[in-house]
Amino acid sequence: xxxxxIIASLSRADEDLRAWERTRAIELEGxxxxxVASVEAARERExxxxxxxxxxxxxxxxxxxxxxxxxxxxPPGPSPTARYDWLSRYVDGVKPLYNDLVQAVLQLGWRxxx
Numbered sequence: 001x002x003x004x005x006i007i008a009s010l011s012r013a014d015e016d017l018r019a020w021e022r023t024r025a026i027e028l029e030g031x032x033x034x035x036v037a038s039v040e041a042a043r044e045r046e047x048x049x050x051x052x053x054x055x056x057x058x059x060x061x062x063x064x065x066x067x068x069x070x071x072x073x074x075p076p077g078p079s080p081t082a083r084y085d086w087l088s089r090y091v092d093g094v095k096p097l098y099n100d101l102v103q104a105v106l107q108l109g110w111r112x113x114x
Contacts, residue, residue, distance in 0.1 A: 042084070049087055050078075056094050065104050 057075045064070050082090065 053093055056098055060101055063102055
């Protein structure tokens with residue numbers, strides 16, 4: 001009788017473990033799907049930010065291209081210390097800096113611009 005009780009307990013434990021594993025597998029599949037979607041969204045945000053940064057760089061380069069005494073270097077690359085949650089702050093901070101550059105170039109005397 002004791003043997004049958006032990007076997008029944010093992011059988012129940014086996015069924016419980018299988019049910020838990022199935023539930024956990026479903027949870028993990030959901031987590032993986034969410035992670036893949038999150039990575040794709042981050043990749044799209046990165047691509048948009050890169051395009052915007054390149055756009056601003058080209059505009060700034062065009063503004064200073066007529067200054068013979070100023071040599072442009074390569075466009076800046078991504079900063080390894082930038083925080084992803086501050087992306088909108090970084091992007092919003094570029095326009096005022098660009099406007100400052102335009103004003104500085106416009107305020108140069110005509111001799112400095114040639």
